[in-house]
Amino acid sequence: MLTDVMVYASEALMVQIRKDLSLEQAMNVATLPGIVGSSLAMPDIHQGYGFPIGGVAAMDCDGGVVSPGGVGFDINCGVRLVRTTLEEAAVRPRLRDLIDQVFRDVPCGTGGSGFVKIGPRDLDRVLVEGARWMVKNGFGEQRDADFSEAGGALEGADPAAVSDRARERGLPQLGTLGSGNHFLEVQYVEEVHDETAARAYGIFPGQVVVLIHSGSRGLGHQVCTDYVKVMNQSMAKHHISLPDRQLACGPIRSEEGERYLAAMCAAANFAWANRQAILHFLRGAFQRIFGAAARLDLVYDVCHNIAKRERYEVEGRRREVLVHRKGATRAFPAGHREIPADYRAVGQPVFIPGSMGTASWVLAGAEGAMRETFGSVCHGAGRLLSRTAARKGRNAREEQHKLEERGILVRSESRDGILEELPEAYKNVDEVIEVVHNAGLARKVARLRPMGVIKG
């Protein structure tokens, strides 16, 4: 099947996009059997492996394929925004204490395991129940699961589809942040653009909020590795040939496709459990510093590496498709039944992290996304520089000091991690947001600024 590539970008972003292989990758995605509509590229698109990052592709559920690479190794890498009852002015004097406490209480997982100790049988429950299992077992509140995409757990998970290796990698890593571009950031609401939506989401100017970015850790990584191998071995049987081996796929209606989706759901649920555990530890850290006055509530949790069965109007008829979002976020508009009742009038919250030291955004899903992009928008700013290039000529201590002079504290388990995630390594998030807003895919709700960052 050959279709076109539709890119959502400004002219300035297109200049950057053309510098890497992302458009070629989007063109390769356009050759996947059963693709419905265009191969879509969000404004934060950049070169990935197989699929570009910032890519969206919907497949016909009967005749189309599912590609583990179209979801990514970090299944259900995603973001949750947590609002607090605290304001910037109250937190600023104790910011260093807070960041140090959070750094102690939320493990990154680079030096060992996390603090959530469960056995293999409990892991099976986590793979089915996701965030809900964590809540039932003392790691949060029922509201946390209710205010997550998919209620914090996808149906259709089958623990038997998850290999022993994936379990072995994942079990000690439950409740850890990860490294690379994963982080936990304490922020304040700098400006509100949509007061009605902001009020519905419970956010206001000057409020301290926290953004958590993490995924399915070693469990998800191994699930994707396992099924890329399975798909590579079975493609000849299904008469599929592709321009890029990393696009390895199988028919959705095949044993391989169904098993992958069952394993993907399980890994996604593990990621929701993971982010729930991190929220639980975060609450503890805030309470240690600010006492009972610090109440933390989940605004919402969104995934940006996933494949989901959803219904859209395509060429005049409703059909179910499997939407691959590889570094792209669901953005359902007002009225959609999958949005929590509290937000249904304004649209689903979407969180777009910028880079450490710049800004992040809260958006609300809009009708344009349903019409044009299978309910999807971007997931971040998009990398501009490789990690090597970002480190060149820079000193981690100096960069950390520069951020501190701007009022941003950074605690990282690695010095390279600070350099590789500097603002200069990323595209301009405001520009990415302008594209999404002006294209009618999602509306600007609030701009958030960093106060302190924890990373692995």
Added chain:
Amino acid sequence: MRPRDFEVLEHPADIGFRAFAGTLPELFARSALAMLSIAADPAAALPKQQYPLAVESGDRESLLVDWLNEVLYWFDGKLIAFRDFRVTQFRDTAIEAVGMGEPRDPLRHRARLIVKAVTYHQLKIERRGGLWVAEVYLDI
């Protein structure tokens, strides 16, 4: 590893390496060490124990990906820090090797970068200037 055994390759979102060796078995061993040098510091591992590793695959390129993913599983799943590898059997579709190392100590063997997986992205195994060269990209 000597400096010329491998070099780091740039990628906008991830990272890769280019490994060099005189023979294919040596190339596979060096590639594993290159990956582990990105993930941590193999020199910090003591070769106290020997761990048997065996992988089969459909072709040479898949074998390299599967071999590296096997080593990554031992590092990230079984929590073994490897110092070096000795390949004992090799053909294009199968490799057997012994990994020399020890159980990972959280303080001595911290991860430098969490490597999620090995990809097929722009994967190359070829002869260049009398040497075998492998280029592999890692998802981090």
